[in-house]
Amino acid sequence: MSALAQPSTESLQAIRSAFLDFVDDPFYVSELESVRYIPDGLLVLEHGRVKELGAYDALKDKYADLPVTSYPGRLIMPGFIDTHIHFSQMEMIAAYGEQLMEWLYMYVFPTEGKFKDKEYAQKIAALFLDELLKNGTTTALVFTTVFPQSADAFFEEASKRNLRMIAGKVMMDRNAPDYLVDTPDSSYQDSKALIQKWHKNGRLLYAVTPRFAVTSTDEQLEMASRLLQEFPDVYLHTHLSENVDEVQYVAKLFPESKGYLDVYDRAGLVRERSIFAHGVQLSDAEFQRLSEAKAAIAFCPTSNLFLGSGLFRLGQAKSEKHPVHVGLGTDVGAGTSFSLLVTAHVAYKVMQLQKRRLSPFEALFLATLGGARALYLEDKIGNFDPGKEADFVVLNLQSTPLMALRNPEPTAASLKELVDKVFSLIVMGDDRAIQATYVMGKLVSGTAQ
Amino acid sequence: MSALAQPSTESLQAIRSAFLDFVDDPFYVSELESVRYIPDGLLVLEHGRVKELGAYDALKDKYADLPVTSYPGRLIMPGFIDTHIHFSQMEMIAAYGEQLMEWLYMYVFPTEGKFKDKEYAQKIAALFLDELLKNGTTTALVFTTVFPQSADAFFEEASKRNLRMIAGKVMMDRNAPDYLVDTPDSSYQDSKALIQKWHKNGRLLYAVTPRFAVTSTDEQLEMASRLLQEFPDVYLHTHLSENVDEVQYVAKLFPESKGYLDVYDRAGLVRERSIFAHGVQLSDAEFQRLSEAKAAIAFCPTSNLFLGSGLFRLGQAKSEKHPVHVGLGTDVGAGTSFSLLVTAHVAYKVMQLQKRRLSPFEALFLATLGGARALYLEDKIGNFDPGKEADFVVLNLQSTPLMALRNPEPTAASLKELVDKVFSLIVMGDDRAIQATYVMGKLVSGTAQ
Numbered sequence: 001m002s003a004l005a006q007p008s009t010e011s012l013q014a015i016r017s018a019f020l021d022f023v024d025d026p027f028y029v030s031e032l033e034s035v036r037y038i039p040d041g042l043l044v045l046e047h048g049r050v051k052e053l054g055a056y057d058a059l060k061d062k063y064a065d066l067p068v069t070s071y072p073g074r075l076i077m078p079g080f081i082d083t084h085i086h087f088s089q090m091e092m093i094a095a096y097g098e099q100l101m102e103w104l105y106m107y108v109f110p111t112e113g114k115f116k117d118k119e120y121a122q123k124i125a126a127l128f129l130d131e132l133l134k135n136g137t138t139t140a141l142v143f144t145t146v147f148p149q150s151a152d153a154f155f156e157e158a159s160k161r162n163l164r165m166i167a168g169k170v171m172m173d174r175n176a177p178d179y180l181v182d183t184p185d186s187s188y189q190d191s192k193a194l195i196q197k198w199h200k201n202g203r204l205l206y207a208v209t210p211r212f213a214v215t216s217t218d219e220q221l222e223m224a225s226r227l228l229q230e231f232p233d234v235y236l237h238t239h240l241s242e243n244v245d246e247v248q249y250v251a252k253l254f255p256e257s258k259g260y261l262d263v264y265d266r267a268g269l270v271r272e273r274s275i276f277a278h279g280v281q282l283s284d285a286e287f288q289r290l291s292e293a294k295a296a297i298a299f300c301p302t303s304n305l306f307l308g309s310g311l312f313r314l315g316q317a318k319s320e321k322h323p324v325h326v327g328l329g330t331d332v333g334a335g336t337s338f339s340l341l342v343t344a345h346v347a348y349k350v351m352q353l354q355k356r357r358l359s360p361f362e363a364l365f366l367a368t369l370g371g372a373r374a375l376y377l378e379d380k381i382g383n384f385d386p387g388k389e390a391d392f393v394v395l396n397l398q399s400t401p402l403m404a405l406r407n408p409e410p411t412a413a414s415l416k417e418l419v420d421k422v423f424s425l426i427v428m429g430d431d432r433a434i435q436a437t438y439v440m441g442k443l444v445s446g447t448a449q
Numbered sequence: 450m451s452a453l454a455q456p457s458t459e460s461l462q463a464i465r466s467a468f469l470d471f472v473d474d475p476f477y478v479s480e481l482e483s484v485r486y487i488p489d490g491l492l493v494l495e496h497g498r499v500k501e502l503g504a505y506d507a508l509k510d511k512y513a514d515l516p517v518t519s520y521p522g523r524l525i526m527p528g529f530i531d532t533h534i535h536f537s538q539m540e541m542i543a544a545y546g547e548q549l550m551e552w553l554y555m556y557v558f559p560t561e562g563k564f565k566d567k568e569y570a571q572k573i574a575a576l577f578l579d580e581l582l583k584n585g586t587t588t589a590l591v592f593t594t595v596f597p598q599s600a601d602a603f604f605e606e607a608s609k610r611n612l613r614m615i616a617g618k619v620m621m622d623r624n625a626p627d628y629l630v631d632t633p634d635s636s637y638q639d640s641k642a643l644i645q646k647w648h649k650n651g652r653l654l655y656a657v658t659p660r661f662a663v664t665s666t667d668e669q670l671e672m673a674s675r676l677l678q679e680f681p682d683v684y685l686h687t688h689l690s691e692n693v694d695e696v697q698y699v700a701k702l703f704p705e706s707k708g709y710l711d712v713y714d715r716a717g718l719v720r721e722r723s724i725f726a727h728g729v730q731l732s733d734a735e736f737q738r739l740s741e742a743k744a745a746i747a748f749c750p751t752s753n754l755f756l757g758s759g760l761f762r763l764g765q766a767k768s769e770k771h772p773v774h775v776g777l778g779t780d781v782g783a784g785t786s787f788s789l790l791v792t793a794h795v796a797y798k799v800m801q802l803q804k805r806r807l808s809p810f811e812a813l814f815l816a817t818l819g820g821a822r823a824l825y826l827e828d829k830i831g832n833f834d835p836g837k838e839a840d841f842v843v844l845n846l847q848s849t850p851l852m853a854l855r856n857p858e859p860t861a862a863s864l865k866e867l868v869d870k871v872f873s874l875i876v877m878g879d880d881r882a883i884q885a886t887y888v889m890g891k892l893v894s895g896t897a898q
Contacts, residue, residue: 090854091854091855094872096809096868097806099804127850127854131850305802306797308802308803308804311802348755351757352755352757354757355548355757359545400880401576401579405540405576406541424543426543427542427755427785431849
């Protein structure tokens with residue numbers, strides 16, 4: 001055919017492979033209602049967004065003129081979503097021997113001090129985003145540091161790569177070294193300027209980011225609340241009830257509060273688009289309050305074990321009666337891996353220790369559509385519904401000799417076969433299982449087969 | 450020099466790098482007394498055994514004529530020792546969703562049935578040994594299956610590779626599918642024939658291997674005991690107190706016993722060279738009995754979390770008062786990785802959840818000299834003392850971009866620096882961190898730099 005005959009296909013592209021995504025939450029509805037699996041599918045994109053996903057046989061005639069990128073023997077999923085990570089802690093993964101509070105003061109704060117230097121922050125931001133993409137993570141909710149220039153550096157690098165990222169400058173005005181504290185007023189001014197510069201700038205979004213109750217005065221938490229009132233569609237991102245000593249410390253610092261969550265609640269910070277990392281020590285009443293407020297928790301299993309914080313009660317969070325939005329967080333650098341596959345693996349183990357089964361579909365839901373819901377981004381990412389931004393990963397279930405032995409046939413003909421194979425992906429997979437990562441339909445990491 | 454002038458060097462070889470090994474147990478003595486670290490060392494081998502290890506500067510003149518294999522920027526350690534693994538379960542890592550007893554019946558037994566076919570067993574044995582070596586494991590205590598031909602297959606492959614391996618045919622005469630059971634007499638006869646064929650055949654050693662109390666009658670346990678009496682220097686290898694349901698089941702099966710360990714004790718199976726996998730549910734009194742008997746425990750953290758068995762009380766096992774020999778076990782296929790680095794990482798997390806710190810030296814001791822002591826092989830392997838068999842691994846602390854960022858300088862000038870670096874190796878390292886594995890001084894996996 002001549003180029004003239006098919007002008008409409010210029011903005012189109014098509015990918016053929018097996019596809020897995022979620023259309024609903026497998027914690028609450030059956031696999032048949034929640035899992036969409038197409039063993040031989042065609043994903044058609046237009047201007048980097050999903051136009052259509054269906055069986056290859058059903059769509060091939062309709063798009064006969066379209067060149068197809070094929071990934072035979074691979075599995076394509078929506079890009080992974082990391083609901084809690086610190087870009088400034090990338091270089092200090094595996095800091096030895098402490099639990100939360102000591103670890104912060106001994107290792108984290110000195111490292112974060114380096115991010116006053118914008119050039120340094122920019123260098124790390126670039127490496128950080130490369131590592132995320134290499135691990136198949138296309139969206140993350142990111143702590144930067146107290147220095148606004150470190151947030152600028154992060155947003156600039158994310159913008160260059162056209163990534164759907166959410167981040168914010170850390171607010172912390174006490175209980176930290178002098179070189180790392182701001183003030184209620186400066187944190188307000190700096191955050192406001194960053195919101196005006198970056199929020200909804202391309203795909204970027206802003207999160208008001210008080211570190212945690214320990215390092216913010218009441219005055220600063222009020223400033224955070226003021227920002228949320230002035231900019232109602234920005235996020236709130238902080239830590240909550242990670243470790244027993246921390247919870248006790250917060251009780252001392254805020255004697256008038258009923259509990260840790262209540263500190264944030266009294267400041268008006270518990271609402272939609274509020275994401276709280278950890279929640280390991282939450283009471284049933286606090287889970288219920290999070291459910292009512294439609295706030296979300298980032299479950300960070302590798303971090304919770306690394307710091308000995310405890311076992312997150314995912315069963316409680318995903319209860320029928322008081323459901324709380326939950327996403328997975330790597331929490332690098334207390335978390336020990338950038339990979340959401342590894343994170344899902346450890347989540348499984350955390351649930352096994354609680355005598356509850358986490359199905360591979362539930363785990364992968366948390367890493368994709370569940371994360372998108374937790375971040376109120378379900379209209380933009382999380383699955384292959386038409387109109388969504390085409391961020392996706394190409395998974396190789398034979399990425400090591402051992403995985404190839406475990407999965408002699410890399411593709412699944414049925415949901416039953418698929419459960420087994422994706423479970424092995426979660427348990428045995430790491431960055432090597434991510435053959436390619438696409439952002440807005442564009443290959444940004446790995447290889448086109 | 451002419452060849453004539455140096456006849457004595459023909460059997461000699463030398464390796465230059467940084468070296469780390471243990472000369473005593475860091476759980477009981479200080480790092481200075483237990484850790485041997487030589488930042489620039491020379492390891493001299495003769496006929497595949499250690500002749501001498503020392504500072505390069507101190508030895509270079511003495512061995513001036515000897516060609517040197519150098520690994521600059523790398524760290525060499527003794528080969529890792531895996532004190533509990535099932536070669537027949539390699540292909541079924543990541544079997545989904547169950548705890549111990551259900552997992553055994555649903556997944557393990559059907560898989561083990563395939564090992565009746567010796568050719569199949571041989572194929573898997575070869576892959577298994579390749580995978581061990583790729584992960585730096587040079588000695589393992591290995592479950593085969595009930596079929597003596599599967600033990601033959603394993604020993605034959607290990608013999609070809611000249612490996613220091615311990616294995617045995619599984620004894621199980623009840624509570625298993627018909628196609629997997631033997632009888633007290635057949636298990637005795639088959640084991641005896643295998644002992645006569647393989648025990649001390651080259652570097653190979655035999656372990657009498659009743660699966661666990663659930664699948665052996667009293668009569669079979671007596672046969673196991675008889676084998677130990679007839680062949681006092683063979684091993685006893687079984688499972689013990691892994692899971693709460695299992696412990697209750699054993700109590701029902703052996704109502705006359707005081708507890709799970711007592712079942713084995715009454716049969717005369719608790720003694721030197723007895724290695725019990727797991728011990729997660731052991732009482733203080735049982736730890737004390739193991740200490741008195743000089744028996745050993747294989748601590749298998751990835752498996753204990755994968756099956757939700759619980760947190761092994763390493764602190765109790767390594768108490769000053771009643772010390773028990775402990776090695777690390779991957780326990781593939783309930784364990785989720787062949788790597789003893791990964792296993793040490795998860796051991797750290799298991800201890801963090803118990804609010805106890807596991808130092809990287811303690812963890813690496815367990816993976817080397819500690820394992821050798823647990824297996825009563827301290828005279829042959831476990832460190833670089835003169836005369837020991839030269840099985841060792843070359844470690845790369847920059848094996849991924851992330852590890853390279855974490856360790857911009859791959860070598861450590863002091864013990865203090867070394868703690869930090871080897872901890873990152875444990876937390877971030879996997880098979881990629883094993884640049885090369887040597888067996889009796891011969892490169893068998895990876896690359897000579």
